[in-house]
Amino acid sequence: MKSLLPIATVVALIFAIWTVAVVPMNIHLTADMAARQDIAVTPDTPAARQEVGALSLAMRNPTIWEMTYSLDRPNLPSPHQVGAELYKSVFTVEPTSRRSLLYHAWVTLSATLLGFVIGAIAGILLAVGIVYNRTMDKAVMPWAITSQTIPILALAPMVIVMLGSIGIQGLLPKSIISAYLSFFPVVVGMVKGLRSPDQMQLDLLNTYSASGTQGFWKLRLPASMPYLFASLKIGISASLVGAIVGELPTGARAGFGARMLVGDQYGQPILTWAALFGAAITAALLVAVLSMIERRTLRRMGMGAA
Template sequence: MSAAAESPVVDSAPGVVSRLTAGKTVPILVVVAAIIAIWYAFAVYLNAPGQIDAYERAGEEWTATQFLRDTLAQERPVLPSPHQVVSEIWKTTFTIKPSSKRSLVYHGWVTLSATLMGFAIGTLLGILLAVGIVHHRAMDKSVMPWVIASQTIPILAIAPMIIVVLNAVGLSGLLPKALISTYLSFFPVVVGMVKGLRSPEAIQLDLMHTYNASGFQTFWKLRWPSAMPYLFTSMKIAVAISLVGAIVGEMPTGAVAGLGARLLAGSYYGQTIQIWSALFAAAAIAATLVAIVGIAHRLVLKRMGMAA
């Protein structure tokens, strides 16, 4: 009786392990653990010369344990250890008022504001250009090559020009950074929407013509729904690259706020821990924005009766 009662428990253990192994959790944890281990190894390797030099100048004897501890706890390391970055993020996010200029939340919000504005403008501009390119042959032949050529110009070269020109006409602050984000984000939206609007097959277009549908009806009932998967996929790329544009836009302006300014200040004063914490904050913001677009993608397709 007792053996029969215990057998399901014994048999269920391998099942749980196999499900975890077959899923995404265990592989992701293994990869993360490997990355952290490699990170620690490189932190010790890169910081070791400076730590040995510090011991020699101080005339101090050291043990292997002390050397390892001190190497991973330097104030200005060449490569900060993971726990130093986590500690810096925690300190500047949760122990400092969000309104303080030392807060990572404050700098993240400044960059996020420019990112969202640039993303919104870039998405709208990309959709309008795509509609024009699909419906007007002249725009397809003239505008599309220029859209592609625009992305061959390095953003680091054009960002200072945009800032200077806009400052000359009295525009400063959020808008110049947002326009740099727009410059980067509109391109994937244009390309994706052009592909999406042209995705309906000829037989579907012929059917709309048979129903005597107008050009607007064909667009609204056929082309626009068909383009939705392409649009949201492009928006995932666009929102991430908008963040890059906002950060780049903060660097040549001498900005005192934003993640770009945080990176620049860290490089000026050798605060590598500050640099890495800002980088991870930017990555977290980008991941969150992409996830939000992905959720909107699934909700819209579900509402339209399409598979997400």
């Protein structure tokens, strides 16, 4: 695994910056708390401290740096706090419990996967239509692009509410938002992939009097595979974002989105951050699984080793 070292380096750098940032981000809260516990801080009144910037307050009070890392409700939780919360909510509670992050992960993941499948199939079908039909080429692409300029945050509540009013609730509305976000990269990548064979390769099939169907299965579809996988990887992370966004506006009771909302509303940023990391790890795993399928498929197709 030669790629492990660069990745580890970047992750270490992010953690280093994060760790350093915890001090100034939490220094005001910490100073107030320390003052209440009769620990000397400068300046010594809350009002005066509000006048001082975070960096200079941190520089003046090195003795309370350590405390910034263990606040109950920090502005920025420290890495070990988030790590501990992740550990606790993943490994120490039953996965079926509502306090388990795995439970919430599954709720979001199921919507993500369903939405991704809908989005990917819709994307592939639209791409085939666009490549084979002039009218669709002219008509569909502008709308597909327009659809992505509408802020999903504005659209998501409407989708949920409208579908709810006709009795569709639970998994499907979230999946539709997922699909809405994930079909677009698939359309774009697949159109490019299906059009990737050059004129010479099309002429070659022409000299065999090949039918359009044969051209699709034997040339265009296999030629599009590398493009398809690239866009599926973008699509599946968009899908996860869609599912989370679908959970946010409606006060969903489960899922990463619900977890973030609860953390926000009840002033438990560690919970929010743990859910954020849970979502990021899930996205990374999803992309990794797709990459593995991509490598296997392309290698089996003889295109992986070049």
